[in-house]
Amino acid sequence: MSSRLILQLAALLGALSVAIGAFGAHGLKPLLTANGHLDTFETAVRYQFYHVLALLAVGVLAQARPELRGPLGTTAALWLGGIVVFSGSLYAICFTGISKFGAVAPVGGVLLIAGWVRLALAVGEL
Secondary structure, eight states, X not given: OOHHHHHHHHHHHHHHHHHHHHIIIIISHHHHHHTTOHHXXXXXXXXXXXXXXXXXXXXXXXXXXXXXXXXXXXXHHHHHHHIIIIIHHHHHHHHHOOGGGXXXXXXXXXXXXXXXXXXXXXXXXX
C-alpha cells in the first residue's frame, strides 16, 4: 500500500469518524441510550479514531522512509481490516440490536493488534 493511499485512507476515515461520532452523540444518543448501546458505540468510534491517527503517522513514516513502505503498507492494511471488522461489528450491534455481531469483534481486535506488532517489526528494521 502506498504512503499516499495510507494518508488518503487516514483522512477519509478521520472524517468518517468525526461524522459518525457527531451523529451518534446528537442524533442517535436517545436511541443508543434506550437500547443500552451507547458505550458500545463510543468504543467503536474511539478505536476507529485511534487507528486513524495511527494510520496518519504510518503514512508520514512511509513517505519519510521509502524502504519501509512494504512493511508499513502491511501495517496499514491490518489496521484498516481491524477498523472495518472491530468497529464495524460494534456499529452493527448498535444499529441492528443483533448481539451475534459481537462474535466477530475479536477478529477485528486481533487485526488491530497484529498491525501494532507489524509496526514494531518494521520500526526494528530502521
